[in-house]
Amino acid sequence: MGFTDLLSDMWDALSTHPDADAEAPTSGGASTNSPVSGTDEESADEKEVNKSDATDGGDGEQGHKPSGDDEPEEEEEEETVDPKEKLEEECTESKQCSAPKHHYDECVERVTGQIENDGKAKEDCVEEFFHLAHCASACAAPKLWAQLK
Known part of the structure; x- marks a missing residue:
């Protein structure tokens, strides 16, 4: 068989196109006694069931109720x-990460002051945050591996 x-x-x-010989689906489901789908009609059987449910004084819940609890x-x-x-949080507060933490805290204070005064900040603290996160991860890694072994 070639490409063509x-x-x-x-x-x-x-x-x-497919042939139009296919049978149309029956409307109203398999039961011939039930009303056509999409109508508000109740069949006689449905009326009886609804009346018996109403007279039973049900609590409005439908379905099977399990016995017992x-x-x-x-x-x-x-x-x-x-x-x-937890280890990274401890490392963030440790002496090892005190310098990046200090720079991050100062930056947060500057940005907060800019937002209060001008309504917007001229800078963000993303770089300082990543330095602090890197320090905390590097500090926590050996402790974490020791716990996992």
């Missing part, structure tokens, strides 16, 4: 705490 045969087969498959027992799982976050 492939293209002509694809053209034939796309250009032919009303609430199923849930197993309480302890969420695992990521030790990396």
